[in-house]
Amino acid sequence: MNQQEQLINKIAQDKIDFKLGLAVLLDDDEYNFKKVFTTLRNYIINAIPNKVDYNSEAYQTAINTIPLKPTYTPIVLLKTFSTKIAFDKLALLPESEHKKTITALLWIFKITDTERRNTECKSGCGHFWHK
Numbered sequence: 249m250n251q252q253e254q255l256i257n258k259i260a261q262d263k264i265d266f267k268l269g270l271a272v273l274l275d276d277d278e279y280n281f282k283k284v285f286t287t288l289r290n291y292i293i294n295a296i297p298n299k300v301d302y303n304s305e306a307y308q309t310a311i312n313t314i315p316l317k318p319t320y321t322p323i324v325l326l327k328t329f330s331t332k333i334a335f336d337k338l339a340l341l342p343e344s345e346h347k348k349t350i351t352a353l354l355w356i357f358k359i360t361d362t363e364r365r366n367t368e369c370k371s372g373c374g375h376f377w378h379k
């Protein structure tokens with residue numbers, strides 16, 4: 249697990265404040281939208297227990313509580329389309345939407361991973377980063 253992945257998991261586990269962690273992630277010299285986007289997308293897909301349409305109560309809670317204006321394009325896309333289709337559309341957004349997209353995905357991962365830690369992972373799991 250690289251430094252960015254460690255940071256993302258620390259934010260998800262409330263070991264680092266969301267806003268502070270997000271700023272560190274975006275300001276990093278190594279920051280690359282495509283890389284961080286792909287990491288977050290995979291993390292979210294793995295954290296959602298429903299592998300049919302990648303929807304869940306926690307996912308819905310997450311997209312409805314993203315700390316950004318609900319009129320921002322990434323939020324509208326997430327609320328309009330199913331998970332995987334929305335993510336495909338997010339990947340194609342122009343650079344002006346990149347920070348908002350990463351903010352939204354980091355938030356979604358935090359909520360869905362917290363739900364997973366409180367349910368599936370509660371009585372022990374093989375995820376070494378959950379230790």
Ligand SMILES: [Zn+2]
Pocket residue numbers: 365369373374375378
């Ligand atoms: Zn776990």
